[in-house]
Amino acid sequence: MTHVLLVEDDPMLGTNLKLNLELEGFQVEWAQSLKAAFEINEQRAFQLALLDLGLPDGNGLDFCRRVRADGSRLPMIILTAQSDEDSVVEGLGAGADDYVKKPFSNKELVARIRSALRSPQVREEQIRVGNMLVLLEQRRVMVEGEEVPLNRREFDLLKILIARPGVVVTREAVIQQLGESAEQIFDRTVDSHISHIRAKLKKAKECNVRIKSEYGVGYRIVVLD
Ligand code: CA
Numbered sequence: 001m002t003h004v005l006l007v008e009d010d011p012m013l014g015t016n017l018k019l020n021l022e023l024e025g026f027q028v029e030w031a032q033s034l035k036a037a038f039e040i041n042e043q044r045a046f047q048l049a050l051l052d053l054g055l056p057d058g059n060g061l062d063f064c065r066r067v068r069a070d071g072s073r074l075p076m077i078i079l080t081a082q083s084d085e086d087s088v089v090e091g092l093g094a095g096a097d098d099y100v101k102k103p104f105s106n107k108e109l110v111a112r113i114r115s116a117l118r119s120p121q122v123r124e125e126q127i128r129v130g131n132m133l134v135l136l137e138q139r140r141v142m143v144e145g146e147e148v149p150l151n152r153r154e155f156d157l158l159k160i161l162i163a164r165p166g167v168v169v170t171r172e173a174v175i176q177q178l179g180e181s182a183e184q185i186f187d188r189t190v191d192s193h194i195s196h197i198r199a200k201l202k203k204a205k206e207c208n209v210r211i212k213s214e215y216g217v218g219y220r221i222v223v224l225d
Contacts, residue, residue: 002117005049006030007037007063008079009056013102017050020106026113034058041067045128048116049076050109051096053087061087061094068095069145070133072126075116079104129162130208130223132201143204153178154197157190161211161221170218194219 004026008014011032018028029046031037034057041049041063049067051060060078067074078091078099088099097116100109125136133142139155141148150158160177161169174190194211201207208224 071142
């Protein structure tokens with residue numbers, strides 16, 4: 001199922017778009033403000049975003065810029081109110097992939113969505129936890145546009161932990177998933193990798209993701225309030 005983030009403050013248009021896209025088989029989360037868009041986007045990973053520009057608390061382009069600054073390749077399609085050349089050019093400059101001029105037909109929008117989803121750069125899988133974005137293919141971890149430099153082992157470890165945020169992953173499970181036949185991994189090694197990741201996450205500006213130790217059991221990824 002393709003998860004679409006719809007950012008649109010017009011209640012009638014938003015309701016219609018959500019309904020029609022759901023009929024086309026998309027799962028739609030609807031944000032009616034810029035603030036809501038940021039919040040919803042932090043809670044889950046989307047495959048595409050549809051962005052209205054004129055929002056009550058700001059411009060949809062700010063969403064676009066921030067997402068790109070995070071290193072995300074999330075496809076974004078701008079819904080422009082007028083045939084305003086400037087906002088289209090600005091939108092594409094801010095990292096949007098495409099735009100649709102209002103009024104548009106559902107058929108046209110769905111065609112644009114499918115086309116944006118087909119483009120090769122969007123195939124990369126990413127996981128978002130709190131304000132941390134993990135780009136699985138690029139093996140990069142971004143926090144608010146800043147990269148957290150992890151080595152190979154640290155990245156693998158973090159990837160195992162973030163697969164199930166909030167859930168305790170036992171040390172045995174970590175060791176098993178990290179396991180490479182040639183290499184014997186001891187508890188101490190895992191602990192030392194964890195402490196390195198912790199230090200790096202703490203150093204990253206405003207990172208709200210922490211690795212908690214559950215004594216004698218394992219580790220848990222938590223997002224601070
Ligand atoms: Ca609007």
